[in-house]
Amino acid sequence: MRSPGLLAAALCWTCIASADPLQHEFLLLPSAEAVGTFDRQAPVTQVTDEVLKLDSIFSLQKGSFKVFGEYLVSDHEGDLERFQLGWQVSSDTVIWIGRYHQPTSIWNHEHHHGQYLQTSITRPAIDEWEDLGGILPQHFTGVLVESSKQVFGDWRLHVAAAGGIAPEITSEGLEPFDLVHPSHDRQRLGYQARASLHPGEFTETGFGMIVANDKLPQVGPQTPEMVGLDYVDLRLVGVFGTYAAQSWKVLATAYYANAQLFYTGSEISDHFEVGYVQAEWRLRQELGVFARLEGSAHASDSTYLDLFDEFHRSRQLGGLRWDFARRQALTLELGRTHTLQGAFSDVRLQWSAAVL
Helix, strand or coil: CHHHHHHHHHHHHHHHHCCCCEEEEEEEEEEEEEEEEECCCCCCCCCCCEEEEEEEEEEEEECCEEEEEEEEEECCCEEEEEEEEEEECCCCEEEEEEEEECCCCHHHHHHCCCHHHCCCCCCCHHHCCHHHCCCCCCEEEEEEEEEEEEECCCEEEEEEEEEEECCEEECCEEECCCCCCCCCCCCCEEEEEEEEEECCCCCCCEEEEEEEEEEEEECCCCCHHHCCEEEEEEEEEEEEEEEECCCEEEEEEEEEEEEEEEECCEEEEEEEEEEEEEEEEEEECCEEEEEEEEEEECCCCCCCHHHCCCCEEEEEEEEEEEEEECCEEEEEEEEEEEECCCEEEEEEEEEEECEC
């Protein structure tokens, strides 16, 4: 990819030549979690009994040039989740190149990989990471444009649009392009856009919509459901909203997905709907409770979802979070999940923190 390389070199040269001071930030987000399942009827749950994680986020800025990255280390892997070179075009707009979180995942746009940043322990199944059984692409390598503009008085319009190399479908699930160990198997592109309105510049309250069109090639060994599969053309539209009061918050998202599966000599048209709503209450400054409902329609009939047999077609959960020290929290979560093959219940206990 010659053009991004030339652009990166130009940005670096501008950074060195700039007389502006260098600004930098670094954040560590460690967490430890124990999980147990019971009343298990599903043959596969994809639940890891113990998980240790250390998420590190860093940013550099010199003049209009920006560098942003996120590296996650856990007890079973290490991965460069994001690495972005950016150019501040104006006070309201930034252009990024590199590996980024796709802008149509509202949950991951807000919380990323750091467990301390989200109230619940788990994330909605529709927004799960690719290597944990996620059914939607979450990581792309390409170009991302983010912009914010004042409209309708004090209201703000936030817009993000992106295009880049889409993940591949493998026998292990979706696999995004790896910057550290790049592959050149069958690269196809995906495009995403998000727009939302907010009553103020710094408020969580707002509502908006998303659209995406991703082409996902199938590579490597095939499961029985993948025999003859060439690629999937996945189209997504959705709406989302958040209302945040002083002591409580409600957030909800709904997606409609249309998948065209191209097999050797045939084509299958497929669609399904997925949504969730989560409510959070702050009982005291250090104590909060939360609950989430996840549901889907046409999931059991979806040929595309048959490629991901651990997908959670419905889930109900609730929990308690105790912020017992500065930037440290203990969270207890109970859940009941129905997959495409059965059901199970789980209990989770997690410690999480943020170290500046």
